[in-house]
Amino acid sequence: MKRRPRRSIPATLTGIVLLAACALVAVVAVQMLLGETPWIRYDTVAGTLHDLRWSDVATAVMGGVAVLLGLVLVMAAVLPGRLTVLPLQGDLDSGASRRSYRSTLRAAAAAVDGVSSATVKLKSRKVSAKVITGRATTDGLAEAVRGAIAHRLDQIDPAIRPTVKVKVRSARSVS
Template sequence: MIRRPRRTLPATIVGLMLFVAAVVVVISCAQLITGGPPLVAFGTLGELGRTTTWNDARVLAAGGILSSVGLALLACGLLPGRPQVLALAPGDDHTAAGISRRSLARDLTSHARRADGITGARVRVGARTVTVNARTPLRDRSGLPDLVRALVIERLDDINLARPARLRVTVTSDRSA
């Protein structure tokens, strides 16, 4: 069970570019109809198109830039995103289940905060790595990373992810202390 995010950024970028181009054309046409000077002079554009050659440096540069942007947007649209739901190990009845990254991060954060001497924690859940950054007001932090690691490992064992995650624990001094 892997739910991936929609690729709305490429669609939004292309949609906004087309919308801006359409608005500019509509404004120019309306100005021509009313007898005013157009925002974009179509005659000038036609003359520019007639006199410009394919081997002109501006045409090649614009083509290269537009091709690069197009390929980047195409890659964003085709490549899969980061999974939003992590699979859990199948149970005895072989049902598929999963947990969202946010839910897992919140759950592990609450367990990391339960350690004595820890005032705050932030958990980031990656594809194969769980990173815990805990804060403490204590000057002597010895033993705290192991305590936080034990609590988080215990919770990860209870959750039973399909792919075991590597765990990184860092304990830093609380700035407010």
């Protein structure tokens, strides 16, 4: 199971902009049909666009902005996002959410004797753990944390086994 994130933010923003443009056009059309003064006069818009030339700076800037916006939307649609559900081994189509995966690895690192706090970051094929200890010497603590995380990874049994990197920081300095 490889669930990718939804592209709801670009789709929502595009929908809102198009809805606003359509609503503006509809309001101006109704105002013109009723014989009232429209918010935006057709003659003014047509005259301004007629006076523009392809060599004008304003035309080049508007074209560049339109191309850039189009490329951003195409890239958001085509490029895969970060997995929201990480696949697990086994016969069933199963997975673990990114949040629960990270929190269970953080709990495993924090359960090691001598660790006062732990943070875990997940990359595509790497788990980075940063632990803080109250000990003056940190000899062997990184290996113990790495072993605890490796044991938890054995229990979880992910489809792609990440490498584990551990950094230990001591809250006290060695005197």
